[in-house]
Each structure stands twice: as structure tokens, then as C-alpha cells.
Amino acid sequence: MRVFITAGEASGDKLGAALMQGLRQLVPDVEFRGIGGTLMAREGLDSLFPMDEISVMGVSEILKEYRHLKARIRQTAETVIAEQPDVLITIDLPEFSLRVNKLVKAVSDVRIVHYVAPTVWAWRPKRAGKMADHVDQVLALLPFEPPYMQAAGMECDFVGHPVVTDPIATDQDAQEFRKAHNIDGPLALLLPGSRRSEISRLLPVFEQVVAKLHAARPEMKLVLPAAGNVVETVRAAVQHWPGSPLVIDPRDDDGSQKRAAFKAADVALAASGTVSLELAAAGTPMVIAYDMSWLSRQIIGRMMLVDTVTLVNLVSETRAVPEFIGKDCLPGPIADAVLHELTQPQAQSEAMELTMQRLGHGGEHPGLRAAKAVLRGLGQGT
Numbered sequence: 001m002r003v004f005i006t007a008g009e010a011s012g013d014k015l016g017a018a019l020m021q022g023l024r025q026l027v028p029d030v031e032f033r034g035i036g037g038t039l040m041a042r043e044g045l046d047s048l049f050p051m052d053e054i055s056v057m058g059v060s061e062i063l064k065e066y067r068h069l070k071a072r073i074r075q076t077a078e079t080v081i082a083e084q085p086d087v088l089i090t091i092d093l094p095e096f097s098l099r100v101n102k103l104v105k106a107v108s109d110v111r112i113v114h115y116v117a118p119t120v121w122a123w124r125p126k127r128a129g130k131m132a133d134h135v136d137q138v139l140a141l142l143p144f145e146p147p148y149m150q151a152a153g154m155e156c157d158f159v160g161h162p163v164v165t166d167p168i169a170t171d172q173d174a175q176e177f178r179k180a181h182n183i184d185g186p187l188a189l190l191l192p193g194s195r196r197s198e199i200s201r202l203l204p205v206f207e208q209v210v211a212k213l214h215a216a217r218p219e220m221k222l223v224l225p226a227a228g229n230v231v232e233t234v235r236a237a238v239q240h241w242p243g244s245p246l247v248i249d250p251r252d253d254d255g256s257q258k259r260a261a262f263k264a265a266d267v268a269l270a271a272s273g274t275v276s277l278e279l280a281a282a283g284t285p286m287v288i289a290y291d292m293s294w295l296s297r298q299i300i301g302r303m304m305l306v307d308t309v310t311l312v313n314l315v316s317e318t319r320a321v322p323e324f325i326g327k328d329c330l331p332g333p334i335a336d337a338v339l340h341e342l343t344q345p346q347a348q349s350e351a352m353e354l355t356m357q358r359l360g361h362g363g364e365h366p367g368l369r370a371a372k373a374v375l376r377g378l379g380q381g382t
Contacts, residue, residue: 013037018367077103105134128152160360174264193271194227208331
């Protein structure tokens, strides 16, 4: 069995690696080609090119990188068409993935699976119908997504979210982390994202938030677990911030320090995205902040169908997590919210627990569930 699989950012790399593990467990002689990061490389993938070359988000950002992105889209599609794998699996990153799928489907009958349903429940609902012409099956992370895809004519399986099987640090791990870094008072996590475009836009806002937090609670320790592709940028940016944030470099960490920091933290300020689920799994109260270019704000703002983008809020059907998006991504209100959550952390506990239950906590590993769904679609499973 030959599988061509693509991912373009850290979360997709994680999903891809777990799916590859699941497929190899069920089909030991499976062969992989495609695009991915370090986790997928550990599973045997030799990436066609570095995956961060296609990790672009936001309307203006895509326009800026369009020529290079278009070239990589065509290169990927032509490779798939030439190799004719049993299945093409594209993971998230719709700006790249769905264009590749369209080119492939136009000239071949390769079965196409897209992993991570687009947020048609949040904005641009017509995307589901357009996808149906060149996507055969969707693997959904969220339990409420399959009906949207099925209504558009695609097969769709809820396979669970990988966050429910991630290892969680113990209380002892958290205590040891605090002791190792001489943390006696409150600890706040700063999580400004993994994309370069996110980092460049959010770090200046986070810096102003940090200044306000430090003024209000000078004893607060700040910890910033950085993504590997932006760690040097982050380290350079925060070296003069008040409170001297501790940067966790993933190149020097097997993941245990990051997990311990999540467990030890009293509160977190994070970019919008799957990190909110990681925080929920660790039981860490959070505040979500996100901004984008002016053009992206105008376009996306007019298309939004929901009043929250935070996954904990959506899955739990609450609005327990405060968020500051677009024009509301302002340092003063954000800092006030962080300080509020620091003093009243119990307000989010029920929503975080419910979220984990609905995402499949305690069930079969999502990577294996996803692999079984792919094989069923190929007529090789039950």
C-alpha cells in the first residue's frame, strides 16, 4: 500500500505521524511519500521540501507568498499524479491542501482524504460543497463536524482529537519544574503560536500585556514554550521583556519540560488554535488572543458565523474562555482578563473537563481510528 501524505505545520505534523503509526500497525508494508516535519520524518517520511514553506495563514499573507506557494502546490500535485499512490491524504492547511487536491482530481482517480474538516461551521460554509468535487472523505477532529461534510456529499468520520491521548505531566512533575526554575509565586504561560506570521503579529501585543502583568504582579514568572521553527525569533524578541520570560527550546526538550510547564502554570495567554485544547487537557485556565492583517480582519469578520473561535468554548458549548480577536486584541483588556483568571481559575474547570470527554478521552487512539477510517474508505476495513 502506497500513501502520499502532506502536512504544513506543527499540529498537522503531529496528526500525520499518529496516522502513519496507525496505518503501519494495520498494514505493516505501507510506504509513505509526501511533506511533513520532524515527527513524520521519525515515522519514515522523507519530505519533498521543508513543510514550513507552505505554512501561511491569512488573506494578505497568502497574497504575499502566492507565487512561491503556487509553485509548491503544483510540484506536490505533479508528484502525486506521477506516482499514483493508493491514497492521497492532505492534512489541514486548506489554502495549500485543497488546491493540491483539485489539481490531482482533475487528471486522476487517486482517492483523496482530507484530515481536519474545514471550519465551515464558523465561516465560508460553501467551502464544503466546493470540496466535494475533489475530496472523497474527510476525517474530522470535532464531534459536531461530520453532518456538515456529509450534507455536501462527502464521507466523513469523527476520529477523535489527538490531544486526548497526549501525555500529561503529574503534580510532581509540576512541582519539580517550579523548583528547578525557582518559581514560588504565580506562573503564567505565553503561547504566541507556531507560524512565523502569527509570531510577528502577536509578540508586540504580548510584550505590552507582559509589561502590564509585571506592573500588577511583579512576582509572576513568565514561561514561553516556543515552537522549533520560531524559537530563535522568540528568544531574541523577549530577551528585554520585563520579568525575563523563560523560553523553553523544543530542541533541548523531549516534551517533558513543556508538559511540566503546562501543568505547573496558573494561567495561560495563548494564540487561538489547538493549543487551547492542550491547556484544557492540563487543566490550565486560559485567555485567548489573536490578530491578523487589516485585510484579513475585514474579510473574515464579515464571514464569521459563530461568536467564538476558541475550541474549548465550541466543544463544551459554553463561553467560559475569554477571547480577544482582531480589533479586540488589545493589551489592556487582555492583561485584565489574565489577572482575573489567575484569581478565579475554577470558572473554566467544568468546560475543560467536558471538552475532553466530547473529544474522545478514554477511547481508541485517534491515529488508529483515522487509519481505520482511511482503510474503510479504500475497501480494506470494516
